[in-house]
Amino acid sequence: MKIKNGSEVTFHYELRDESGKVIDTTYGEEPVHYIHGEGQIIEGLEEFLVGEEPGFEAKVIIQPEKGYGVKREDLLVFAGPDNFDDNVEIVIGSIVETEDPDGELIEFVITDVDEDKVYLDGNHPLADQVLDYKVEIVEVA
Numbered sequence: 001m002k003i004k005n006g007s008e009v010t011f012h013y014e015l016r017d018e019s020g021k022v023i024d025t026t027y028g029e030e031p032v033h034y035i036h037g038e039g040q041i042i043e044g045l046e047e048f049l050v051g052e053e054p055g056f057e058a059k060v061i062i063q064p065e066k067g068y069g070v071k072r073e074d075l076l077v078f079a080g081p082d083n084f085d086d087n088v089e090i091v092i093g094s095i096v097e098t099e100d101p102d103g104e105l106i107e108f109v110i111t112d113v114d115e116d117k118v119y120l121d122g123n124h125p126l127a128d129q130v131l132d133y134k135v136e137i138v139e140v141a
Contacts, residue, residue, distance in 0.1 A: 001140045003049050005037030010139040011049070016132040023126070031138050042067050045133060054137050062131040068124040075122035077108070083118075090118055 003009055010033050014025040026032055034040040036049070044066030048058075064070050081090060088096055094110045108120035 002051050002053050003036050003137070003140050004051070007036040008139075008141040009034055009036050009049065009137065012136045012138060013045075014134040016134075018130050018132070020132075042131075044131075045135070049135070049137070052137055052140075054139055056137045057135070059132065059134050062133060064128050064130065067129065067131045068126040069128075071123050071128040075108075076111075076120070077122070078117045078119045080116060081113075081118055096120070 001007070010031045012026045012031045014027060015023045017023055032041070036046065039046075042062065044062035045060070047066070048060045048062075049056075084090060084096065088094075090110060090113055092110050092113060096108050096110065098106055098108070100106050106122055108122045109125070110118055111121045112119040
């Protein structure tokens with residue numbers, strides 16, 4: 001069966017950054033399961049897999065626009081230390097959560113701290129990165 005919208009797809013992947021360093025892999029673990037066409041995986045990978053069948057193996061380069069996006073300046077913000085709950089540890093690299101005006105949860109990474117400001121980045125950690133995937137389709141239903 002070929003992958004099309006609504007297909008239940010199971011696949012393995014290995015993701016490398018531009019320098020060739022492995023960022024993530026499912027090899028040696030459980031493969032990924034998703035429903036094709038529902039935006040459950042990045043756009044570029046979903047487009048690449050259309051029409052493929054179990055046993056298909058390939059490498060693909062995904063540009064930021066079809067991956068985790070281009071870094072958005074509007075997601076680089078700062079707040080005063082008093083804006084955080086007492087139980088939040090304000091340490092560079094920590095992840096803090098807040099809600100947007102629609103009540104959706106947003107994660108920010110603390111990127112810098114000074115005396116009166118905590119700098120936050122709401123971009124995906126892989127924003128602006130070219131992604132090098134190796135994929136192997138295991139099952140299509």
